[in-house]
Amino acid sequence: MPKKSLKQCIHDGEIIIGRGASILTEPDQLRSILDKGDFDYIWIDSQHSAFNEERLVNFCNVADEFDMPVQFRINHARSAYLIGNYLDLGPMGIEVPQVELESTVDEAIDAFYYPQFGKRSWGGASRKVAPEHHGRLEYAQWWNENGVLWVQIESIGSVTNARKLAKPGVDCLSFGPSDLSFSIESYPNHFLRTVDDCARHVAEQLKGTGVAVCLRGVASEDQGRYVDMGVTMFL
Numbered sequence: 001m002p003k004k005s006l007k008q009c010i011h012d013g014e015i016i017i018g019r020g021a022s023i024l025t026e027p028d029q030l031r032s033i034l035d036k037g038d039f040d041y042i043w044i045d046s047q048h049s050a051f052n053e054e055r056l057v058n059f060c061n062v063a064d065e066f067d068m069p070v071q072f073r074i075n076h077a078r079s080a081y082l083i084g085n086y087l088d089l090g091p092m093g094i095e096v097p098q099v100e101l102e103s104t105v106d107e108a109i110d111a112f113y114y115p116q117f118g119k120r121s122w123g124g125a126s127r128k129v130a131p132e133h134h135g136r137l138e139y140a141q142w143w144n145e146n147g148v149l150w151v152q153i154e155s156i157g158s159v160t161n162a163r164k165l166a167k168p169g170v171d172c173l174s175f176g177p178s179d180l181s182f183s184i185e186s187y188p189n190h191f192l193r194t195v196d197d198c199a200r201h202v203a204e205q206l207k208g209t210g211v212a213v214c215l216r217g218v219a220s221e222d223q224g225r226y227v228d229m230g231v232t233m234f235l
Contacts, residue, residue, distance in 0.1 A: 005146045006041055006069045006092070010171050011210040015227060016040045018071065018214075018235040023055050027062050034066040041069040041148075043235055047097050051075065053089055057126045060090025064129065071148065073097055077104050083111035088124025093148030095174060099165060100158050105151055109169040112149050114140035117169065148172070150214065154179035156187050159198045163205040172233060173202055174214040196229075203230025 009016055019039040021030065023046070034042070042063060044056075056072065063070045069092035074083065077098050086094060096108050110119040122136060133142040151165055154176035158165060162173055177195045184193065192198050203213045207230065214233035215226055223234055 007146050007148050007171055009040070010148065010212045010233065013210075013212070013232055015223075016212070016233045018043050018233070020044070020235060021059075023049065023051060023059050025059070027058065030059065030062045031065070034063065034068050037066070041071050041093070043071045043073070043095075045073045046075045047073050056086070056089045056091070060126070060128070064090070069093060069148065071095060071150065073152070080104055080108040081111055083108055084120040087112070087120070087147070088127045090126050090128060092128050092146070093150065093171075095150035095152055097152045097176065098154050098179065099151045100155060102161075102164055102167070105165050105167050105170060108149060108151070109167060112147060113144050113169060117144050150174045152176050153202070155183040156180075156190055156192060156198075157183075159192060159202055162202040163209075166206055166209055166211040170211055172212040172214050173206065174233075174235070175199060175202075175216060177216060199226065199231055200229045206230070 017039045018041045020043045021033060023044045044059060060070050071093040072086060072091040073095040074086060077096055080096055083094050094112060099105060112118055112120060114120045130139050130142040133139045148171045149169060150172040151170050152174045153159055153162060166173055180195055180198060192201060199213060199215060206213060212233045213231045214235060215231050216235045218226055218234050
């Protein structure tokens with residue numbers, strides 16, 4: 001029986017653990033990390049870290065040796081229109097930071113998926129290889145069924161509108177706890193007073209949708225408490 005994709009595991013509500021890494025990690029060091037195989041995806045960043053397109057291609061090539069999905073956070077929500085370009089460099093998924101508007105989600109979906117669901121342009125010699133799916137339509141269908149799109153929510157506004165941001169095509173709403181904390185502190189009388197309150201609220205909104213909630217920086221011994229809230233992905 002074929003192995004389930006990360007996207008399918010997300011939609012099935014399985015507990016998924018990720019690991020962060022630097023895009024500057026040297027290939028042999030990255031192979032050492034990936035060889036342990038004690039996580040489900042590896043995450044890299046360009047929002048708060050140095051970014052180089054050639055490095056991204058090389059990083060994804062090494063991850064492909066281990067069949068490890070690469071989740072790549074782009075630098076800004078306003079760069080959502082560039083998602084297709086980033087995907088052509090090899091990631092299996094994209095995270096869009098600081099999302100506030102439904103229009104940003106619409107733009108991300110259009111750039112992430114091929115027609116007829118999205119508007120991603122065809123091409124890219126370094127894009128993720130699909131086993132046994134080499135034709136244009138075959139590959140497009142494979143990608144649309146396997147690529148993983150995250151929307152990062154980092155404010156009280158995006159938390160309260162989470163259900164509207166979780167549009168078809170979005171696989172996960174991820175939290176940015178530090179920026180969210182700034183937002184919480186600016187609303188001292190709001191009913192959502194902590195990141196935990198926000199996580200619980202979003203998980204409740206997304207119940208039954210197949211869209212996962214992801215939290216960062218949770219110690220392994222604390223994950224059970226968040227799973228009870230409805231959080232299924234950790235980084």
